[in-house]
Amino acid sequence: MLSIEDLSAGYGKGLALHGVAIKVEKGEVVVLIGANGAGKSTLLRTISGVLRPKKGHILFQGQKIEGNKPHSIVKIGIVQVPEGRGIISRMTVKENLDMGAYLRSDKDGIIGDLERVFEKFPRLRERLGQNAGTLSGGEQQMLAIGRALLAKPRLLLMDEPSLGLSPNFVEFVFETIHELREKDGYTILLVEQNANQALGVADRGYVLETGRIVLEGESQALRDNEEVQRAYLGRSARTVET
Amino acid sequence: MILQQLINGLMLGATYSLVAIGYTLIFGVLGLLHFAHGEVLMAGAFMGLYIIMWSGLPLYITLPLAMVATGVLGIIIDVLAIRPLKKDFHLAPLLSTIGVTIILQNLAVKLFGGYGTRFPEAIETVNYKVGPLLISSANILILGVSLFLMVVLYFFIAKTKIGKAMRTVAESHTTAGLLGVNVDLIVLLTFGIASALAGTAGVMIGIVFHAITPFIGLTFALKGLVVMLIGGLGNVVGAMIGGLILGMAEVFSIVLLPTEINLQDIFSFGIMIIILIFKPTGLFGTRVTQG
Numbered sequence A: 001m002l003s004i005e006d007l008s009a010g011y012g013k014g015l016a017l018h019g020v021a022i023k024v025e026k027g028e029v030v031v032l033i034g035a036n037g038a039g040k041s042t043l044l045r046t047i048s049g050v051l052r053p054k055k056g057h058i059l060f061q062g063q064k065i066e067g068n069k070p071h072s073i074v075k076i077g078i079v080q081v082p083e084g085r086g087i088i089s090r091m092t093v094k095e096n097l098d099m100g101a102y103l104r105s106d107k108d109g110i111i112g113d114l115e116r117v118f119e120k121f122p123r124l125r126e127r128l129g130q131n132a133g134t135l136s137g138g139e140q141q142m143l144a145i146g147r148a149l150l151a152k153p154r155l156l157l158m159d160e161p162s163l164g165l166s167p168n169f170v171e172f173v174f175e176t177i178h179e180l181r182e183k184d185g186y187t188i189l190l191v192e193q194n195a196n197q198a199l200g201v202a203d204r205g206y207v208l209e210t211g212r213i214v215l216e217g218e219s220q221a222l223r224d225n226e227e228v229q230r231a232y233l234g235r236s237a238r239t240v241e242t
Numbered sequence B: 001m002i003l004q005q006l007i008n009g010l011m012l013g014a015t016y017s018l019v020a021i022g023y024t025l026i027f028g029v030l031g032l033l034h035f036a037h038g039e040v041l042m043a044g045a046f047m048g049l050y051i052i053m054w055s056g057l058p059l060y061i062t063l064p065l066a067m068v069a070t071g072v073l074g075i076i077i078d079v080l081a082i083r084p085l086k087k088d089f090h091l092a093p094l095l096s097t098i099g100v101t102i103i104l105q106n107l108a109v110k111l112f113g114g115y116g117t118r119f120p121e122a123i124e125t126v127n128y129k130v131g132p133l134l135i136s137s138a139n140i141l142i143l144g145v146s147l148f149l150m151v152v153l154y155f156f157i158a159k160t161k162i163g164k165a166m167r168t169v170a171e172s173h174t175t176a177g178l179l180g181v182n183v184d185l186i187v188l189l190t191f192g193i194a195s196a197l198a199g200t201a202g203v204m205i206g207i208v209f210h211a212i213t214p215f216i217g218l219t220f221a222l223k224g225l226v227v228m229l230i231g232g233l234g235n236v237v238g239a240m241i242g243g244l245i246l247g248m249a250e251v252f253s254i255v256l257l258p259t260e261i262n263l264q265d266i267f268s269f270g271i272m273i274i275i276l277i278f279k280p281t282g283l284f285g286t287r288v289t290q291g
């Protein structure tokens, strides 16, 4: 479904990604793990068109999409839940959800999808009229995910959805991802530092180090890998409620 | 007497509001102080003047035409002078709009001369006596049109899909893009709307003062700026109310203070400095209209 070949990208003159190649097949959850500054967000930003690649190709369902603007990437079905959630804090929860369906005009479809989002995240229904900036970190993450689902993603990109959440919410986020795949059949490319839990919900994974893919494989194989255990599974997750 | 001044103040303030809304919209979506906004107003006034003179059509047709023409000018400025700039040099857009200011002003002097140009009688001047008050048809027109435009704009921003997209762009270009918003298009539209409002203000100034010069931009640009600061950067409703407040404050300062010294401008910029010192986010806070 998504196939990235020899991708290099960065900021200004410097490169943050060097010849990255990854693949995501339909129905898969693929996780990208890597330390701070490894280039995980840069990769997702480049896929979403926020950054232009310096070199290489991004193919989605056989079509080249590198260099396209973010809004046309959303249009073809690649939707990102960005790092830090990207909540529009000066809008209400309802308006944030409306913005998720920005490119859609099928009113009935939107209403149906909104109901499904409320089933997953009942708290959002209670907070509809509230300013999104006043939500807790965990609620904001629900809103960010719900909003992305309203865009009808064919491929969902998630950038550290568990970052900065309390342990309960971290648990909930991973359950949600599991359910999105098992029950709803979404295809997901997940970026995480919470390697243990992320590998728990993913089929496959890639390890990114200073802009290069250094390791890839089935989730179980990565979990058993000594390198991975030492570098990414040894330490506890960052768990601070914001 | 007081009531009469109130009406005059509201009228003056309404034009300030229109200018300030434009500033604040552009500041909202681009974080840019659009220095040439006053010259856009001036250009709008001249375009309105010629549209009225050449077409001879009534104002309810010529004013919208002047708005569209000024809107297009704003869009051209965005496309030629702002969009091509590299994003990593912060001062570039400001410097570029200062350049646009100078270009527009010099062009206007070349085309229309540096002196006042008589503004055609766009509407019949009738003075209505309401009790002790004297209200001119121009007053009614200006207040009516400004308030109408402000109400329409408010609902546009608060309730429509495009209005929500504008607010999203104002919050973050990246987030807006990731939600499927064509950010460049929204910025373009914002320039169009802001400039059309400035054009409206320009035509109204022509109607009230009966003459315009290539230099009217600066005064109104500065007043618009004061109002934007009073209302809070990027706050559309703040700009609306702020304009009316400043207009009335100015008129009262003329009434209450000796006429030999023109304290009007000292007064408004005094207010601006005081607000900058004590409440830099403006009286109404920094935000774009809430829905």
Ligand SMILES: Nc1ncnc2c1ncn2[C@@H]1O[C@H](COP(=O)(O)OP(=O)(O)OP(=O)(O)O)[C@@H](O)[C@H]1O
Pocket: A011, A016, A034, A035, A036, A037, A038, A039, A040, A041, A042, A043, A083, A193
């Ligand atoms: N806006 C930017 N401008 C310049 N350099 C940047 C920018 N964003 C990131 N970088 C640099 O690019 C490299 C990769 O950053 P990136 O944000 O992709 O890392 P990451 O893997 O997502 O890290 P984290 O886990 O902290 O989110 C880092 O060296 C970083 O300093």
Ligand SMILES: [Mg+2]
Pocket: A040, A041, A042, A083, A159
């Ligand atoms: Mg990151």
